[in-house]
Amino acid sequence: MSAPADLRRTDRQLLDRVEALLGNLPRTRVVRLPHPGIRLYAKMESENRAGSSKxxxxxxxxxxxxxxxxxxxxxxxxxxxxxxxxxxxxxxxxxxxxxxxxxxxxxxxxxxxxxxxxxxxxxxxxxxxxxxxxxxxxxxxxxxxxxxxxxxxxWPNQYANPDGARGHYELTAPELLDDIGRIDYLFVGVGTGATINGLSRRLGEVHPEAAVVAVDVEGSAIFGAPPARRRIPGIGSSIRPPLIDDAWITKVVVQSELDEVAGCRALLSSHGIYAGGSTGCVYAAITRHFEGHTGPEPVVAFLCADSGEPYADTVYSDEWVAEHLTPVATKGA
Ligand SMILES: Cc1ncc(COP(=O)(O)O)c(C=O)c1O
The missing domain is CATH 3.40.50.1100 (Rossmann fold)
Structure with missing residues (x-):
């Protein structure tokens, strides 16, 4: 986005190589997770080559x-x-x-x-x-x-580049929809907004009755709150990214970084999935949203955006959590 488009400069060999990379992306698995009252599916984006949905x-x-x-x-x-x-x-x-x-x-x-x-x-x-x-x-x-x-x-400028959202619209969303079929609720963690933009627009075309729940974290300015200190990378942002404006969002849920920690640990103990902080936040939001739900079981989907391994010394460390995320420290930051 830094240089003006100049198709005369297009490097054909490089284009062939990047097309080959795009054509050989792994198809990440969608797994069904037993959960009371809902039919819950997770798409394992940690299986991507560089380890995340990005x-x-x-x-x-x-x-x-x-x-x-x-x-x-x-x-x-x-x-x-x-x-x-x-x-x-x-x-x-x-x-x-x-x-x-x-x-x-x-x-x-x-x-x-x-x-x-x-x-x-x-x-x-x-x-x-x-x-x-x-x-x-x-x-x-x-x-x-x-x-x-x-x-x-x-400079890709990931906070405003519509091609990032397009990647999710063209690649992630069709896989999710093919593997699950109908989706009633999609929960998506938000940082730049690329994921929720691409997934929600595709889902809205196919299942306009579906609900898209944006999951953000306290201290993030994405949905209008004043920005404050955050410790866990992944979701949240100190600006409102323009990609959010074209996303199709029916509900916003904002949780604490301690919720991210609790969600990660619950996902690991309940389902054996070792995921990063944003995924824990989304899982905690789903659990809270459907607590005590009765009646027909809605189909609920989310992404496991990355693996827990890089968070072993933070989100999964009791010492780190006690030092950095005590309720007092979180509230006062
Ligand atoms: C682990 C993780 N989850 C969620 C997100 C948010 O995705 P997006 O930037 O597309 O909103 C990111 C973004 O970097 C991420 O790294």
């Missing part, structure tokens, strides 16, 4: 940018990410031989940062929180510096 957004953005001549082999890609989008870009761009500079912040998981440092020759990490208590604006300022510093640069 692969679908990343590959669609890259393919479109290569097609438009905005990325060639002399381009450097720069992007702000708290983790998974950077991992997805790093994996794909490494295969394409295109340099990538991720801009991270202190909330990044240690394992994610290690992988990124292995895959990328240069990694930028901001240390100063912005005025909102988060780091997004600091990361975006560093991206702006890099765009000024580097000669041929492409």
């Amino acid at each position: 692969d679908r957004a990343a590959i669609w953005i890259l393919r479109e940018a290569v097609r438009r001549g905005e990325i060639t082999r002399s381009t450097t890609v720069v992007e702000s990410s708290s983790g998974n989008f950077a991992l997805a870009l790093a994996h794909f761009l490494n295969e394409l031989g295109v340099p990538f500079v991720p801009v991270l912040d202190p909330n990044v998981n240690a394992a994610t940062e290690r992988t990124l440092r292995r895959l990328c020759a240069r990694v930028e990490k901001v240390t100063e929180p912005d005025g909102t208590g988060g780091y997004l604006l600091s990361r975006l300022a560093r991206v702006a510096d890099l765009r000024a510093e580097l000669a041929d640069v492409y």
Whole structure:
């Protein structure tokens, strides 16, 4: 999105390679989870190559940018990410031989940062929180510096790039709908809004009667609350991303980071699924929403957006939770 589209610049070999990557994405499994009162399905996005749902957004953005001549082999890609989008870009761009500079912040998981440092020759990490208590604006300022510093640069701008949402519309949603059939409720964690934008628009075309529940976290400004400090990467944002405006959302649920922790642990103990914080938040929202539900069993779907492994020392560590997410600390931040 940094350079104007110039189809004359399109690198045909690179386009073939990115098309091949797109054509060979793994089809992630949909699993049925026994749950009282509902028919619950989870799509295991942690089975993607870079380990999260962000692969679908990343590959669609890259393919479109290569097609438009905005990325060639002399381009450097720069992007702000708290983790998974950077991992997805790093994996794909490494295969394409295109340099990538991720801009991270202190909330990044240690394992994610290690992988990124292995895959990328240069990694930028901001240390100063912005005025909102988060780091997004600091990361975006560093991206702006890099765009000024580097000669041929492409910035995917995941918070506003409709191609990211298109990836979920074209890739994730059809798989989900093919595997489940009818969906009555879709619960989606929200960060940039790409996932909920793509999934909800596709679902709305096929099942307009379905409910789409957006799941956000306290301290996030996505749905109008003032931004405040958050510790767990994944969902939430210190800005309202424009991709939210075209999403089809019937209800918003906002939960605490302690709910994320509780949801992760419940998902692990009830279903043996070791998932990241955003998935725990979504699972906690589903459990709460359908507590005591009687009558016909609705079909409820959600994504397991990433694995719990990178969160072993945070969300799954009692010490970390006690130190960083005590109710007092959470409320006062
Ligand atoms: C684990 C996880 N869950 C949920 C999300 C939110 O997805 P989106 O940015 O498409 O709203 C992200 C985004 O990075 C994520 O990494």
